[in-house]
Amino acid sequence: MHEVADAVAAARDGLATPRGRLRIAAPLLFSQLALGRIAARFLASYPEVQIEAVAEDRLVNLVDEHFDVAIRINPSKDSALVGRCFAKDRLVLAAAPSIQMPKGDRDKPFPVPAVVTPSYRDGDIWSVRNGQFTIEPRPVLRLSSLLMVRDAIVDGAGAAMLPQSIIGSLLEKGELVSWGIAGDEVELWVLHTSRRLQSPKVRAFVDFMCKQYPNGSFTIPIR
Known part of the structure; x- marks a missing residue:
């Protein structure tokens, strides 16, 4: 019914101007790193839209909880x-330069001190x-935030698996060293409930999100 109301309003207004409340659900880390600036830029382009963003890692039900769009990982x-x-x-396996890179292999994982999250x-x-290089993590810290994990390994606590987006600048400056890339690429999607009744504000936000990363790589906006 919310989509029908948006479609009727859009038809009445000539389908030209995105307006009204736009509720966004997004993962906590993405929200902390990027969503504030993206929302401000979107508002500058579409001042008649009122954004309400909720940052949490659970999978919300867009229809039942009245969200217009959701940012989701894989x-x-x-x-x-659709979206x-x-x-x-x-994901990058990284550690401070003070941590010696092991010479393990797939058949004989090498034990190393590690900073892990609750999913470990x-x-x-x-x-x-x-798969040619494997290690056996020996947890020394268990931290619930990836940003805490990042800070801990910068100070030499151990190795960790972290998104390249949050450690890229530290790798460039030599504060962290990459031991290798793990697995396939992680995809970030902007999703909504219906392509047929897509409202102007949703269509504008989806297009706007894709324009924020023209090279297709998730990078933290420069301050």
Whole structure:
């Protein structure tokens, strides 16, 4: 019914101007790193839209909870939602230069001190370089925030698997060293509930998100 009301309002206004409240659900890390600036830029282009963004990692129900769009990482392919991939990221195994890079292999993982998140399970093995290089994490810290993990390994606590987007500048400055890329690229999508009744504000936001990352890589906006 919200989509029908938006469609009727858009038809009445000539389909020209995005307006009204736009509710956005986004993962916590993406929200902390990028969504504030993106929302401000969008508002500058579309001043008649009022943005309400909710940052949390659970999968919200767009219809039941009255969200217009959601930012999701590697969304399920059987999802009823539609949308576009606007950027990609990748996981990097990294550590401070003071941590010696091991010389393990796939058959004999090398134990190293590690900073992990709650998703880590005892016995997990980290593999990089297409499986040719493996390590056995020995957790020394368990932290719930990837930004905390980043700060901990910069200070030499151990190695960690982190998105390239949040450590790229530290790798360039030599404060962290990459031990290799892990797995496939991570896709970031902007999703909505219906292509047929897509309102001007939703259509404008989807297009705007894709223009923020013209090279397809997720990078943190420069201050």
